[in-house]
Amino acid sequence: MPKITLEDGTFKEVAEGTKLVLAIDDCGCDILHRCGGNSRCTTCRVEILEGDAGPIGELEQERIGREADWPANRRLSCQVRVTGDLTVRVLSTATSTGMPRGSRPID
Numbered sequence: 001m002p003k004i005t006l007e008d009g010t011f012k013e014v015a016e017g018t019k020l021v022l023a024i025d026d027c028g029c030d031i032l033h034r035c036g037g038n039s040r041c042t043t044c045r046v047e048i049l050e051g052d053a054g055p056i057g058e059l060e061q062e063r064i065g066r067e068a069d070w071p072a073n074r075r076l077s078c079q080v081r082v083t084g085d086l087t088v089r090v091l092s093t094a095t096s097t098g099m100p101r102g103s104r105p106i107d
């Protein structure tokens with residue numbers, strides 16, 4: 001099973017095909033997902049530090065295409081399906097922003 005590791009070393013093994021945002025959530029991280037995983041808000045953004053997060057889908061590309069200076073390793077975790085080991089940096093959490101997290105995305 002693929003292993004998802006956060007920057008602080010927390011990790012979780014998840015079934016292949018799991019949405020990355022849910023894997024991060026299940027690591028105990030309070031990552032934001034304000035639009036509920038619908039590729040609208042970008043608050044679930046992460047940086048891929050190690051591993052291959054797979055191709056960028058049409059919905060994700062359309063949304064990140066509206067952002068200026070979007071780094072190549074930055075992804076919308078609600079749009080990534082885990083297929084292999086990844087190490088990620090979570091960029092927006094409820095703790096760091098004071099914002100409500102949003103409803104948990106559907107698997």
Ligand code: FES
Pocket residue numbers: 032033034035036037038039040041042043044045076077078079
């Ligand atoms: S873009 Fe809103 S939760 Fe991913």
